[in-house]
Amino acid sequence: MAGSQRRGPGPASLRAPRVSGVATDDLRKHNLSAILTLLHHGGSQARSALTAQTGLNRSTVAALVAELEQRRLVYETEPDPTNQVGRPSPRVNVDESNVAIAINPEVDAITVGVVALGGRVVQRIRHDTDRVPTARDAVEISARIIRDLEPYLTRHGRIVGLGVAVPGLVRAADGLVRWGPHLEWTDEPVGAMLAETTGHDVVVGNDASLAAMVEHIYGAGRGLREMVYFNGSPSGIGGGVVVGGALLEGASGYAGELGHTRNRGVDLEVRVNRGDLLAALGLTSASPDELELRLLADTSARVAKVVHAQLDHLGAAIADAVNILNPQRVVLGGFLASILEKDASYLRDRVAAEALAAPFEDVEIVPAALGSDLLMIGAAELTFQGLLADPAGYGQAAARR
């Protein structure tokens, strides 16, 4: 059984030739998807809660949950003692034996994780490399780790697929890494290589976009329809945009490159960068937490000046995003969260000065809520999207092969 290789966010089928009609079986598919997605994103809950959220009849929900249970995607347990009148409703849980394998290649390590349906990171293996890994290195290292994990995972459940979070531009159509400046990758078909080597379905996405998606689903952007995410990492500024509750992909999957907006003739990430902060603090390296602590503890004018200079540029970039996209919330991750915490009102004033009043009124600027497992969950989420979109078809397709 050869794995197939899919595009970035979202299952390939949604890209298929647009046919606008909808038949009765699409209906079932949609409702199964709605329920499984509610559980995957919202966690275990009473069946009656699903009834309320979907707006479907309770007999319909019972039937749908039964089908998902039969497909080993969820299971029901005894009702919680709720101290409420009325018959208690059974709890519906996602079946965590369905897992995705997440892969995140970086300049100094390859991290491979196992993420259960529902979003819990079950396992996480970091393989440090002594040089910047080539695409082939990354594939071989991950494949080796996966080979070791696989027997255990398939004995207790099934592997839905592989998801890769890459710091670089990923072509949606086929998961080709067009350009990864820090990894020095150009046009590397990582997805195809991994599919070939491991025999699993593979999806590939941009790391910051995936982080945006995860903050949207589980973090600081939860429940919002319009959100913009900026992430500051040692290697630059990445971003992601959520529109209408879904990650913005663009025509080819490159959308969301907020770090490369040309703010005053140069890229935003040239003016706003982690290195200058470290230098101002007199450090050569620091963990994200350490940087934030030192930054908040520092009271020197020199550091304040650097932070304000960076907030000026960041503010302008946020203002542009606010004018163009009119989001409900702007979420800042990485060191951008740290400089936000350092002087939030200054940043807000800078944005206010450059954005239009009306869209500015509605926007909140907040730090990211999630920590280090963000990219593992994001890569896995990419993989789960196919299953979530068609819970019935997915199992069938796998069985038919």
Place this chain on the structure above:
Amino acid sequence: MAGSQRRGPGPASLRAPRVSGVATDDLRKHNLSAILTLLHHGGSQARSALTAQTGLNRSTVAALVAELEQRRLVYETEPDPTNQVGRPSPRVNVDESNVAIAINPEVDAITVGVVALGGRVVQRIRHDTDRVPTARDAVEISARIIRDLEPYLTRHGRIVGLGVAVPGLVRAADGLVRWGPHLEWTDEPVGAMLAETTGHDVVVGNDASLAAMVEHIYGAGRGLREMVYFNGSPSGIGGGVVVGGALLEGASGYAGELGHTRNRGVDLEVRVNRGDLLAALGLTSASPDELELRLLADTSARVAKVVHAQLDHLGAAIADAVNILNPQRVVLGGFLASILEKDASYLRDRVAAEALAAPFEDVEIVPAALGSDLLMIGAAELTFQGLLADPAGYGQAAARR
């Protein structure tokens, strides 16, 4: 019968508390909507073409068209002589007796138009004003014109509603005009006022966003899923963004303000403006066509310099949009189309210099395709969206009242 007042683009129902489940009647609604939308946007066509495009069974399409016909939204006519083997398929036409009334207030005139389902502008009345109209002026003038038109329109068909294209920021929730700098309007409830006065449903939208929508449906962005539109008018630069085939609204309806991106410390529309072009050409005023002709005929270095300076800034703004949104096409309207035609390769080079290579590869930069009726069609389109989203429910609701 009192008219109700709705938000900007899109029918209010879609904003209702998100219920994710879908029942059988939603299915019917969706398929009726799909067929009516195909006809409204694609024009009259053979029933068999609808079958092919929807992917539905031909008996299903026959039933759906019959229902639309019974609701007087479409009618079938004799098949075209196609010179093809096989039984000819009847032509299905939108029923043009369903009309929307479009209103466009400007600094020197109020234009009211009648637009038929299908997008044809049936009538267009321009009322010049001797001063910049207040919101009340605009409402009274339009209401008077509508009162005169109404008997004729209701005798032959029905008025679906009123659509208003306003040069300013419009709050989606209730159609309030938050800020219209050139009209000098602030927080004017034009929609509510018009609904009150005329008794019709009213929807209000931003003029440039509506223009973007129309270029997307009928013009230079036809069939695309991701498109960005910049419009250059005497009063500034407006914009609109199409994402996933739908106009981007943002959290409150203000999205798409591309003219106010802060390119080098000032708004784009300060650096790129029509006045400087006229001045360079030694003109004080000119029609759009005239400006374009003079611009293309001119060979002076002075004009070339002004054009190139403007293209520099426009190029940077387009590059930002390309990096963030990764559109398939960037469409330029108004005088922006004129400076594009003047030196398209220069603009392309400017964008190339500032945008990332990958998203730049996929983008075309083209002039707008549609002319002066753009805003009439756009305002009407806004009105038709409710009908298109639920062809059955719409008629019913009106009848029930």
Place this chain on the structure above:
DNA sequence: CACATATGTTGCTGCTACAAACTTATGCGG
């Protein structure tokens, strides 16, 4: 212990789209 309340369960109904069989209208080749 009776009652109100909320939910699960069961059997039936209506709606929707589909499939199959048949019919009709056209072009084409002899």
Place this chain on the structure above:
DNA sequence: CCGCATAAGTTTGTAGCAGCAACATATGTG
């Protein structure tokens, strides 16, 4: 001019889906 191939309309019956009503069950309250 006729028969055949083709493509589409039409008719009739069917499968699947969600909803609904009636009944059953489990909890809290007075």
